[in-house]
Amino acid sequence: MLSDKYNYSTxxxxxxxxxxxxGAILGGTVMGYGSQIIGRRFGIVVACALGAxxxxxxxxxxxxxxxxxxxxxxxxxxxxxxxxxxxxxELSPPAFSAFVVGTSYNLGVLIASPASYxxxxxxxxxxxxxxxxxxxxxxxxxxxxxxxIFLACSCVVTIVxxxxxxxxxxxxGRSDVGSLGEGEGVERGIVVDVVSMNHSxx
Numbered sequence: 001m002l003s004d005k006y007n008y009s010t011x012x013x014x015x016x017x018x019x020x021x022x023g024a025i026l027g028g029t030v031m032g033y034g035s036q037i038i039g040r041r042f043g044i045v046v047a048c049a050l051g052a053x054x055x056x057x058x059x060x061x062x063x064x065x066x067x068x069x070x071x072x073x074x075x076x077x078x079x080x081x082x083x084x085x086x087x088x089x090e091l092s093p094p095a096f097s098a099f100v101v102g103t104s105y106n107l108g109v110l111i112a113s114p115a116s117y118x119x120x121x122x123x124x125x126x127x128x129x130x131x132x133x134x135x136x137x138x139x140x141x142x143x144x145x146x147x148x149i150f151l152a153c154s155c156v157v158t159i160v161x162x163x164x165x166x167x168x169x170x171x172x173g174r175s176d177v178g179s180l181g182e183g184e185g186v187e188r189g190i191v192v193d194v195v196s197m198n199h200s201x202x
Contacts, residue, residue, distance in 0.1 A: 122146030
């Protein structure tokens with residue numbers, strides 16, 4: 001998109017991606033921690049709403065402002081997805097926490113797999129002028145429009161599902177262990193510990 005729309009070099013595109021990835025790492029960390037204070041659902045909704053606001057500057061402005069736009073876009077979007085895994089853990093039965101989170105994410109990847117094709121197909125409806133001096137008159141397309149639409153829809157769907165869903169913040173299932181039988185409680189406690197360890201490594 002950046003090379004076709006703005007004729008950016010590989011070096012410039014790499015710098016933008018690095019800045020965006022830094023924003024994603026910080027967003028996931030800050031928003032994930034902050035959700036312990038403001039609540040999981042509220043944190044997800046705020047992050048997605050801010051991410052939706054940043055769609056226009058991220059996809060429709062050029063350098064140097066694109067660095068800030070890419071940083072904050074990824075900060076917000078990955079900030080939301082820094083909360084979602086632990087939110088799913090808290091909503092799941094302790095014995096099935098890892099199964100629910102892993103299955104949900106893989107199903108999400110499966111459902112989203114046609115996204116690149118859809119964005120490419122959509123971008124062909126928005127052709128860009130040929131580069132001056134290009135004898136081959138290579139066709140170029142504005143992929144920022146379908147990408148922005150796709151991301152906006154994702155933010156809206158996530159916000160709606162989060163608002164309609166329950167909140168169980170701070171409960172990872174440990175409180176249920178003591179109420180079980182001795183053997184079952186130990187087994188369930190081990191499952192919760194393993195899930196917690198896996199998420200702490202991510």
